[in-house]
Amino acid sequence: MIKKLIVTLLLLIPAFLADADSVKFTMSGPNVVSVGEQFRLSFTLNERGTDLQLPDISNFDVLMGPSTSQSSSVQIINGQTTQSVSFSYIFILRAKEEGKFTIRPASIKVDGKVYESNELSIQVVKGQKPQSSTNSQQQQSSTTASGSIDKDDLFVKVDLDKRNVYKGEQIIATVKIYVAPDVPITNFDDVKLPSYAGFWTQEIDIPNQISFEREVYNNKIYQVGVLKKTILFPQQTGKITIDPFEITCLVRQRIRQQRSFFDDFFDNYRNIQAKVVSSPVSINVKNRPSEPASFTGGVGNLKFSASLDKAQLKSNEAATLKITISGSGNLRLIDAPKVEFPADFEVYDPKTSENLNTSNGGLTGSKTFEYLFIPRFAGEYSIPPVKFASFNPASQNFEYAQSKEFTLQVEKGNDDQNTTVTSAYSKEDVRFIGKDIRFIKQGQYKLKPKESSFFGSLAFYLLYLGAALLFTVIALVYRKKLKENSNMQLVRNKKANKVARKHLKVAAGHLKNNNDEAFYESVLKAFWGYLSDKLSIPLADMNRQNASESLEKRQVSPEVITDFIHIVDTCEYARYAPSAVESTKAELYDKAAGLMGKLEKQIR
Amino acid sequence: MKTFFQIIFILFFSLNALAQQSLLEKANEHYTSQEYDQAIEAYNEILNGNLESAEVYFNLGNAYFKSGQITQAIINYERAKLLAPNDEDIQFNLELANQHVVDAIDPLPKVFFVRWWNNIANQFSTDGWAKISISSFILVLILAGLFLFTRTIAIKRLSFWLGIFIIGISIFSYNFAARQKNRMKSHNFAIITQPSVTVKSSPSESGTDLFLIHEGLKVEIKDSLGNWREVRIADGNQGWLPVSYIEKI
Numbered sequence: 001m002i003k004k005l006i007v008t009l010l011l012l013i014p015a016f017l018a019d020a021d022s023v024k025f026t027m028s029g030p031n032v033v034s035v036g037e038q039f040r041l042s043f044t045l046n047e048r049g050t051d052l053q054l055p056d057i058s059n060f061d062v063l064m065g066p067s068t069s070q071s072s073s074v075q076i077i078n079g080q081t082t083q084s085v086s087f088s089y090i091f092i093l094r095a096k097e098e099g100k101f102t103i104r105p106a107s108i109k110v111d112g113k114v115y116e117s118n119e120l121s122i123q124v125v126k127g128q129k130p131q132s133s134t135n136s137q138q139q140q141s142s143t144t145a146s147g148s149i150d151k152d153d154l155f156v157k158v159d160l161d162k163r164n165v166y167k168g169e170q171i172i173a174t175v176k177i178y179v180a181p182d183v184p185i186t187n188f189d190d191v192k193l194p195s196y197a198g199f200w201t202q203e204i205d206i207p208n209q210i211s212f213e214r215e216v217y218n219n220k221i222y223q224v225g226v227l228k229k230t231i232l233f234p235q236q237t238g239k240i241t242i243d244p245f246e247i248t249c250l251v252r253q254r255i256r257q258q259r260s261f262f263d264d265f266f267d268n269y270r271n272i273q274a275k276v277v278s279s280p281v282s283i284n285v286k287n288r289p290s291e292p293a294s295f296t297g298g299v300g301n302l303k304f305s306a307s308l309d310k311a312q313l314k315s316n317e318a319a320t321l322k323i324t325i326s327g328s329g330n331l332r333l334i335d336a337p338k339v340e341f342p343a344d345f346e347v348y349d350p351k352t353s354e355n356l357n358t359s360n361g362g363l364t365g366s367k368t369f370e371y372l373f374i375p376r377f378a379g380e381y382s383i384p385p386v387k388f389a390s391f392n393p394a395s396q397n398f399e400y401a402q403s404k405e406f407t408l409q410v411e412k413g414n415d416d417q418n419t420t421v422t423s424a425y426s427k428e429d430v431r432f433i434g435k436d437i438r439f440i441k442q443g444q445y446k447l448k449p450k451e452s453s454f455f456g457s458l459a460f461y462l463l464y465l466g467a468a469l470l471f472t473v474i475a476l477v478y479r480k481k482l483k484e485n486s487n488m489q490l491v492r493n494k495k496a497n498k499v500a501r502k503h504l505k506v507a508a509g510h511l512k513n514n515n516d517e518a519f520y521e522s523v524l525k526a527f528w529g530y531l532s533d534k535l536s537i538p539l540a541d542m543n544r545q546n547a548s549e550s551l552e553k554r555q556v557s558p559e560v561i562t563d564f565i566h567i568v569d570t571c572e573y574a575r576y577a578p579s580a581v582e583s584t585k586a587e588l589y590d591k592a593a594g595l596m597g598k599l600e601k602q603i604r
Numbered sequence: 605m606k607t608f609f610q611i612i613f614i615l616f617f618s619l620n621a622l623a624q625q626s627l628l629e630k631a632n633e634h635y636t637s638q639e640y641d642q643a644i645e646a647y648n649e650i651l652n653g654n655l656e657s658a659e660v661y662f663n664l665g666n667a668y669f670k671s672g673q674i675t676q677a678i679i680n681y682e683r684a685k686l687l688a689p690n691d692e693d694i695q696f697n698l699e700l701a702n703q704h705v706v707d708a709i710d711p712l713p714k715v716f717f718v719r720w721w722n723n724i725a726n727q728f729s730t731d732g733w734a735k736i737s738i739s740s741f742i743l744v745l746i747l748a749g750l751f752l753f754t755r756t757i758a759i760k761r762l763s764f765w766l767g768i769f770i771i772g773i774s775i776f777s778y779n780f781a782a783r784q785k786n787r788m789k790s791h792n793f794a795i796i797t798q799p800s801v802t803v804k805s806s807p808s809e810s811g812t813d814l815f816l817i818h819e820g821l822k823v824e825i826k827d828s829l830g831n832w833r834e835v836r837i838a839d840g841n842q843g844w845l846p847v848s849y850i851e852k853i
Contacts, residue, residue, distance in 0.1 A: 435700065436700075437666055437669050437670075437696075437697040437700050437701070438666075438693045438696055438697055439666070440632060440635050440636075440659075440662065440663040440666050440667075441659040441662055441663060441693070442632060444625070445657055445659045446657060447624055447625070447628070447650070447655040447656065447657050447660070448655065448656060448657060449654055449655060449656075450654050450655065450656045451788065451789060453730045453731055453734070453785055453788070454730070454731040454734050454735070455730045455731060455733065455734035455781040455782070455784075455785050456734075456782075456785060460734055460738070463738050464738065464741060467738075467741060467742050467745055468745065470745075471745040471748070471749065474749065475749060475752060475753075478753060479752075479753075482753075
């Protein structure tokens with residue numbers, strides 16, 4: 001029983017808390033008013049309350065109030081009914097004097113508890129235009145006649161939060177439209193945005209519906225609306241001027257040209273187009289101090305971290321090195337920091353992902369680079385610390401960060417892909433890294449007098465001439481010798497027959513005298529001498545063998561050769577054994593003379 | 605007497621050459637230690653001594669290239685190329701230097717046999733061709749001797765036709781040598797030395813502007829009149845420009 005009660009109470013606690021939280025008591029009013037202007041100060045409460053304690057508002061005249069109003073709404077969503085009520089107390093006040101006044105919080109009792117509202121400060125400026133209706137009509141008629149809008153009543157301004165920045169530092173540019181309270185704007189038209197040349201831009205989302213707020217500018221009250229908000233990142237140095245912003249507003253004006261009976265009842269309105277142009281704004285962009293090697297373009301207040309998803313893996317298994325850069329700054333423009341992976345890792349281009357948030361504070365968020373790599377071989381590897389430098393405009397200095405050194409234990413993978421993979425990588429073209437001229441020629445080389453050449457020199461022609469001369473001399477000498485040689489042969493050849501006949505004649509003399517030995521010798525001499533001259537074989541080298549061979553070559557008939565051999569044999573035989581010769585000397589002589597005649601005819 | 609002077613002259617040069625050789629080593633050292641300005645000075649000193657060689661021009665061109673004076677580099681590479689028309693290193697560096705030349709010109713196409721002829725002529729320098737001519741002449745003489753005194757018909761026939769062929773080679777290489785020598789002596793090519801030159805239609809300032817060429821471009825000198833030269837660029841266009849805008853190769 002008690003337990004149940006406790007549970008119920010516990011369950012009820014959030015309801016009480018929610019209830020306590022849900023009481024909202026707010027005070028609202030304009031933040032700028034002019035002296036003598038009427039305005040509403042309202043207190044809103046979402047519960048029924050009692051005993052409203054007003055703060056001190058003695059600086060203002062209370063013209064009316066408090067008037068209370070109540071609204072309630074009932075919502076049924078999916079069968080659940082929610083009811084909300086709101087009570088408001090409205091005072092109409094009028095400012096008495098210039099100055100800045102703070103209205104202390106009001107308090108109210110709800111169910112016996114006292115709730116306090118917020119504080120409100122109201123600035124009261126000098127009234128520039130009497131708000132009384134009669135006067136304003138008078139004024140409006142005068143402006144309407146000209147059909148134009150005073151430049152002070154409607155203008156556009158480009159506001160920059162900084163004017164003097166470093167390259168890459170973010171600037172928030174706000175385009176605001178200022179409208180005097182008595183100029184009714186019905187619509188905007190033909191908006192021409194500045195091109196922001198020289199900047200990288202990022203828009204900040206603002207509500208589509210422009211909400212006007214009161215603001216004092218040059219001691220005048222304006223309705224101010226924000227048209228556009230952009231974050232600018234200067235990409236070049238020097239003075240950059242932002243083009244003017246142009247907008248065409250449609251302003252409703254009352255026409256009072258002719259007074260007619262109906263004019264007092266029906267107002268005639270027309271829309272006039274008013275083109276407003278902001279004045280150009282310039283920014284001075286300073287260059288950063290000299291950039292360190294690890295700088296990849298980051299400017300702003302940035303944090304850097306790096307992590308490896310696994311420290312132990314197998315070969316051919318993928319791992320990821322994650323680098324995160326977070327903070328506020330030009331995150332979009334940061335390039336991937338350089339990571340020095342071991343040479344035989346297969347590394348892919350880093351995958352970049354951004355988580356960015358644009359707000360009035362500028363561009364914030366984080367940027368992540370994921371380096372996917374695959375170790376192809378087992379072993380222990382280390383990836384050196386990744387360095388990251390960013391420029392902080394606030395401190396005007398580079399800030400350095402670096403990760404720890406990552407060590408990787410790569411084990412041999414089960415699947416033996418190593419060989420196939422390496423074979424695909426083993427051949428590649430020679431990579432050209434740079435181009436340069438070839439190096440100078442070293443070593444010894446001949447220097448020659450200018451424009452001198454071997455060609456056309458004296459030596460050149462002399463060489464030609466000398467060679468020709470030498471050739472002629474050699475040719476002549478050789479030719480002469482050859483001629484002499486051949487002459488001797490011819491003479492001997494021609495004389496051979498004569499000499500032989502002479503020898504035979506001598507032999508005939510010996511035959512008569514019966515001088516046997518001399519006879520044979522003369523016959524032999526006649527033959528050997530003859531053949532020696534005819535066949536150009538020296539007498540000393542003559543023998544039967546080479547004589548018969550030479551004769552055969554010269555197409556002498558075989559019978560003649562056998563005859564010749566027979567005579568020579570007979571003669572030689574007879575010289576040493578004269579008695580053994582059967583044929584007579586006279587016969588031999590006749591035979592010899594006949595053979596000589598045949599030889600002379602047959603030898604060519 | 606004349607030959608005596610010639611000998612003295614050659615002797616003087618050989619002594620001079622010895623002195624220049626050490627200067628050359630010094631220049632090469634400067635280049636190696638990347639003191640390009642000193643290297644340029646030293647190389648120029650050698651060349652001022654009335655001595656030259658393709659290698660010195662090549663090295664000087666390299667030094668100019670390294671110190672950023674591309675036009676001077678091109679001039680010296682071209683000079684080196686005249687002396688050694690078939691050197692691959694010179695060709696390579698000249699091409700690299702020519703990439704810095706602004707003007708892109710399509711050379712007039714030549715008929716294939718003219719191209720072949722030029723290619724053959726550029727295979728050797730003047731002296732190379734001269735040596736070929738002489739040695740082939742001597743070979744012809746030997747073959748003639750063989751032809752005259754041999755008794756074997758086959759050798760006679762062979763030596764005859766071979767002799768005819770080689771005497772042709774001798775004559776052609778003589779011609780090539782003469783041609784190379786002429787190219788070297790005539791200096792009818794030049795390099796533009798001014799950043800930008802307007803080429804006129806006639807040799808006067810009032811001539812019509814024909815075309816604009818830039819530093820480093822090679823032109824052929826066709827004619828001259830006073831201080832004006834008629835030049836022709838590789839695509840066949842011709843015009844006049846002042847002589848001070850060009851430097852002869």
